[in-house]
Amino acid sequence: MKTKIIGALALAGSMAFNTAAVANETISVVGSSSVTPLMEVFGETYSNTNSNVFVEVQGPGSSAGIRAAKDGSADLGMSSRNLKDSEKSEDLIEVVVARDGIAVVVHNNNPVNDLSKEDVTKIYKGEITNWKQVGGEDKPIVVVTRDTASGTRGAFEDIMSLKKKINDIKVSAISQRAQVASGNGQLKTTVANNPFAIGYISLGTVDNSLKAVAIDGRKPSVENIKSGEYQVQRPFLVLYQASRINPTTKTFMDWTLSDEAQKLVAAKGYIAIN
Incomplete structure (x- = not known):
């Protein structure tokens, strides 16, 4: 009987762990190495008050970020330059989160x-x-x-x-x-x-x-x-496909334009948009 109770408890613990793992959501952000330090601060600060959300940031460059946003390989792309005409599309949203x-x-x-x-x-x-x-x-x-x-x-x-x-x-x-x-x-x-x-x-x-x-x-x-x-x-841009963005990512994006987030922009030596 004792073995059965321990087994049941272990199973319940495993189920709780799996539920927590499912509840945690990751926002993937790829792109400009110049925007990366600011986005890392955004992500860390946001996760401190939204513990179920993790923002994963990689900085291979603006061109890679634009491609990632367009092909959906990342939730968000970062660019530290304006997009070329050939890179733009009707569904690709460009958000200026700071200037530099x-x-x-x-x-x-x-x-x-x-x-x-x-x-x-x-x-x-x-x-x-x-x-x-x-x-x-x-x-x-x-x-x-x-x-x-x-x-x-x-x-x-x-x-x-x-x-x-x-x-x-x-x-x-x-x-x-x-x-x-x-x-x-x-x-x-x-x-x-x-x-x-x-x-x-x-x-x-x-x-x-x-x-x-x-x-x-x-x-x-x-x-x-x-x-x-x-x-x-130049601008610091964050990009996403309007047709693909999920509610968690959209909420985070809206937060990056808030007074709280823009104070972080100024504190890091960049230029806030408000």
Whole structure:
């Protein structure tokens, strides 16, 4: 009899565990490595008050996020650039959850503190190759860019006029000699460890390991982005298919636009939408 009671209790415990597991819902989010840190904060904060919901975030890049949202392989996609016409569809909803500046960054010991937009464009095209040409030391410039799937790169190319046409097709005008970093973290490390490197990263990820330079006399800051004085900026988009989104995911999306969530945006160094 005792064995039967223990067995029944174990079965009941197993059933309770399985019920709890079923009750827990996971929201999958895939896309921009720049949006990822903010989305992770969103997810953690939301789960603290909605314990049955887990937000799983992966950051392979904006292009991957757009594809994931369109083909349904993720509940939500993230992009740190505006979508191309070829990527848009009637059923694909684009939600701006924050805005972000793109900071042009150099090594802390680099004496250059200000560059013109034209200078930056020429550096990335390979037309300016030595720091002395822009007020720095007589040293070659080591140009670091992001991979082609990066939304940060896409936005940077658009803003800095780093596109060119070949056979009526728009392609990148960034020099093929530029080093390619796979994410914000790798680019930060590369620039922080090379006194003659230049790169660009999300403003919200800038720290004291490197220096963000002013562009045309305007420093990259939340205030200058809000006023429009610093124009190297882009939206943080979250994407979903209107016909596929489930109630749990839609409730989470609505929460990201709430005052509570937008305070997190500001606290992380990004620009709130309200």
